[in-house]
Amino acid sequence: MFERENTEAGKLVDHLFRNEAGKMVAVLTRLFGFSNMEQAEDIVQDTLLKALEIWKFGTIPANPQAWLYRVAKNNAIDIIRRQKLKYKIDSDLAQQLKSEYTLAPLINEMFSEHEIKDSQLRMMFACCHPSVSPESQITLILKTLCGLSTGEIASAFLTKEDTINKRLYRTKEKIRSEHVQLEYPDTSEIVKRTDAVLKTLYLLFNEGYSSSHTEKLIREDLCEEAMRLTLLLTENPKTNLPETNALMALMCYQVSRFHSRLDDKGFIILLKDQDRSQWNRFLIEKGNEYLQLASKGNNVHEIHIEAAIASVHSNAHSYDVTDWNLILGLYDRLLQQTNNPVVALNRCLVLAEVKGSEAAIAQLKELEGMADNCYYKTSMGELYFKTGNRGEAMKYFSEALKITGSIAERELLERKINALNNR
Amino acid sequence: MEKFIYLFRGGRRLTVSSEEWKAQGQKWYQWIQSLQQSGTYLSGDPLQGTGKQVTGTEKIITDGPFTEAKEMVGGYIIVHAKDIGHAVEIAQGCPIFEENGKLEVRPIQKMG
Numbered sequence: 083m084f085e086r087e088n089t090e091a092g093k094l095v096d097h098l099f100r101n102e103a104g105k106m107v108a109v110l111t112r113l114f115g116f117s118n119m120e121q122a123e124d125i126v127q128d129t130l131l132k133a134l135e136i137w138k139f140g141t142i143p144a145n146p147q148a149w150l151y152r153v154a155k156n157n158a159i160d161i162i163r164r165q166k167l168k169y170k171i172d173s174d175l176a177q178q179l180k181s182e183y184t185l186a187p188l189i190n191e192m193f194s195e196h197e198i199k200d201s202q203l204r205m206m207f208a209c210c211h212p213s214v215s216p217e218s219q220i221t222l223i224l225k226t227l228c229g230l231s232t233g234e235i236a237s238a239f240l241t242k243e244d245t246i247n248k249r250l251y252r253t254k255e256k257i258r259s260e261h262v263q264l265e266y267p268d269t270s271e272i273v274k275r276t277d278a279v280l281k282t283l284y285l286l287f288n289e290g291y292s293s294s295h296t297e298k299l300i301r302e303d304l305c306e307e308a309m310r311l312t313l314l315l316t317e318n319p320k321t322n323l324p325e326t327n328a329l330m331a332l333m334c335y336q337v338s339r340f341h342s343r344l345d346d347k348g349f350i351i352l353l354k355d356q357d358r359s360q361w362n363r364f365l366i367e368k369g370n371e372y373l374q375l376a377s378k379g380n381n382v383h384e385i386h387i388e389a390a391i392a393s394v395h396s397n398a399h400s401y402d403v404t405d406w407n408l409i410l411g412l413y414d415r416l417l418q419q420t421n422n423p424v425v426a427l428n429r430c431l432v433l434a435e436v437k438g439s440e441a442a443i444a445q446l447k448e449l450e451g452m453a454d455n456c457y458y459k460t461s462m463g464e465l466y467f468k469t470g471n472r473g474e475a476m477k478y479f480s481e482a483l484k485i486t487g488s489i490a491e492r493e494l495l496e497r498k499i500n501a502l503n504n505r
Numbered sequence: 506m507e508k509f510i511y512l513f514r515g516g517r518r519l520t521v522s523s524e525e526w527k528a529q530g531q532k533w534y535q536w537i538q539s540l541q542q543s544g545t546y547l548s549g550d551p552l553q554g555t556g557k558q559v560t561g562t563e564k565i566i567t568d569g570p571f572t573e574a575k576e577m578v579g580g581y582i583i584v585h586a587k588d589i590g591h592a593v594e595i596a597q598g599c600p601i602f603e604e605n606g607k608l609e610v611r612p613i614q615k616m617g
């Protein structure tokens with residue numbers, strides 16, 4: 083062990099643990115088979131706890147990752163030698179694990195960078211297997227690949243830890259009974275299955291990006307994890323589809339303004355008020371690169387269009403010079419592929435920029451099923467405010483204030499109501 | 506500035522869940538970090554649980570020591586501090602106390 087100078091010990095450990103936990107669980111599950119995933123998780127837990135115990139006096143190894151892997155590997159070898167696995171090894175590596183000659187070399191091999199990436203990809207497919215419900219897919223990915231605790235997952239989804247535990251238990255039972263393996267889908271299935279994984283990763287990203295209830299740190303981690311896993315997909319030719327790159331582009335564009343959306347007091351800054359010089363140019367450029375790559379091929383997915391919309395915003399120098407007509411056209415295109423009311427609502431806000439607030443209000447009124455939606459009410463309030471109808475604006479802002487669950491949103495609405503009162 | 510050694514005794518996790526222990530571990534890292542950032546921390550290491558004792562004129566070798574868990578020295582840290590009062594004050598922030606452990610502060614003899 084060597085001493086590290088100026089380690090930001092707390093942050094290093096937390097980040098390291100989270101990243102490495104996911105990788106180690108993927109590798110060990112690849113080795114032992116999906117049915118033994120829980121034991122894989124236990125080994126990783128023990129490894130991290132041991133690290134905590136030993137590193138807590140301030141001496142952290144020069145290569146913490148290698149230290150963690152060494153402990154995990156030894157633990158795994160020991161468990162196999164003593165035949166302490168709960169379920170039969172049903173991975174395709176079972177034979178090699180049985181022989182003493184190949185056991186250690188195989189385990190060493192599987193902890194190489196290339197194999198770790200491979201295991202994570204297989205894990206993504208397994209977690210997003212058709213027999214796993216969409217809700218459970220995200221939960222499983224967060225628990226296994228992203229190293230989040232059940233407490234953190236519960237907090238991210240505003241639900242109880244018990245609910246998450248039950249869901250995980252049921253999912254694992256299902257996986258066992260259906261003999262789901264950590265493998266790549268057949269060539270005939272891989273595009274469809276990759277699309278399913280992308281959908282889950284997008285949902286995961288949105289939890290981090292759009293959720294205004296949860297702790298900031300967890301939210302950033304969720305976005306980061308979604309991007310990390312999507313990046314893995316772009317690095318493998320089998321899964322590097324145009325839509326994979328489109329998702330990557332979309333995430334880059336959105337994260338480029340992650341920190342511009344709230345000021346240092348935690349108050350919401352609307353798109354039109356954001357300081358665009360604070361937007362991360364590197365990420366915007368990356369987004370542009372990925373969008374380029376995404377334009378290969380003939381299919382246009384929803385995600386392509388969403389990425390294109392994000393691109394127009396991200397590359398515009400200011401709110402006023404944004405090409406609203408172009409965006410409106412893209413939304414029209416998007417609505418041909420989906421009837422998501424939130425998309426329709428967003429289109430109306432763009433319409434306001436092109437045809438004026440009154441036209442937008444008329445269209446919004448025709449939207450079905452959104453009347454009780456907080457975002458709908460806030461938008462209506464904003465549009466009425468623009469037309470000078472203070473009465474209606476006040477009505478909608480007040481209604482929104484009653485139903486919003488977000489502290490930041492509440493503050494924004496109160497600000498708007500105050501502005502109306504002070505006129 | 507003087508040098509002091511902190512000897513940590515006891516405070517090992519026994520029955521807490523791994524979640525709580527992770528949270529506890531975070532507290533250790535934050536405390537260590539604050540010592541490192543203020544230039545107080547000089548070095549530190551954990552000690553393994555087992556060892557040997559060599560005793561007396563006969564140099565008798567035994568396994569051990571086998572003291573109670575709460576008396577076992579689990580690790581040490583060497584710090585810079587103005588005086589022993591200051592060293593004790595710094596020690597207050599250590600998470601070992603929540604674990605009902607013990608921290609011994611000993612000045613290191615100056616050689617100069």
